[in-house]
Amino acid sequence: MQNFLLDIIFPQHCCCICREPGRFNTRRPWCQHCRENMEKLRHIAPLCDKCGKYIDEYDSLCADCRNEEPLFHIARAVGPYDESYRIAIKVLKFLGRRFLAVQMGQMMAETVLDEPRFWPIDMVIPVPASRGHFEQRGFNQTELLAVQISKKIKVKTVADILQRVKETPAQRELSKPEREKNLLYAFAVTDPRRIRGKNILLVDDVYTTGSTSKECTKTLLEAGAARVSVITWATGCGF
Secondary structure (H helix, E strand, O other), rough: OOOHHHHOOOEEEOOOOOOEEEOOOOOOOOOOOHHHHHHHHHOOOEEOOOOOOEEEOOOOOOOOOOOHHOOOOOOOEEOOOHHHHHHHHHHHHHHOOHHHHHHHHHHHHHHOOOOHHOOOOOOOEEEEOOOHHHHHOOOHHHHHHHHHHHHHHOOOOOOOOOOEOOOOOOOOOOOOOHHHHHOOOOOOOOOOHHOOOOOOEEOOOOEOOOOOHHHHHHHHHOOOOOOOEEEEEEEEEEE
């Protein structure tokens, strides 16, 4: 019913990625050519066994994970932060095309279902948006994605446990050390009793340096979570 209403409110007459004219909806937000291209991009290179970044075929871990192993159990993404994947998340975030979260979230859920190391999962938690971004966009894209993931994997999304308690500048223009410093103590758990001993699936939109995922993971584990795994729509390269 919700998807039907989204299709009525946001009728789509072109592919959200390449703008090819046609009839599109929540189940088919992009054209056949873009869909095939996205599938090819998923297999452009091997993945870091820990964080899921695309890496050189001779390595099992990316440079960052070799230097300092993240606290999360595993992180994976649907595809690389490039071409179609980059456009899709930007259209969702910056153009407010919320209907895209339906298909994107389902693809993220399929990635979770296909990786046994994600399981078991007790709850799905989205990375909270900053107040400024929420007021600007009117929604938190990670929560929209988390809700769609929950529907497919049959695990409840809990969006009120992890909160952003420090407003931080935008991460886009910052270096990796600056991002980590920027996010230090930026998150807090509202009620540690609710996550004590739980296996958590953390949902974010993009994994580049991993600063956000790592700081959220640290916060959740310090509050008593048993394990945190991360799923994102797109990820960077770790050569």
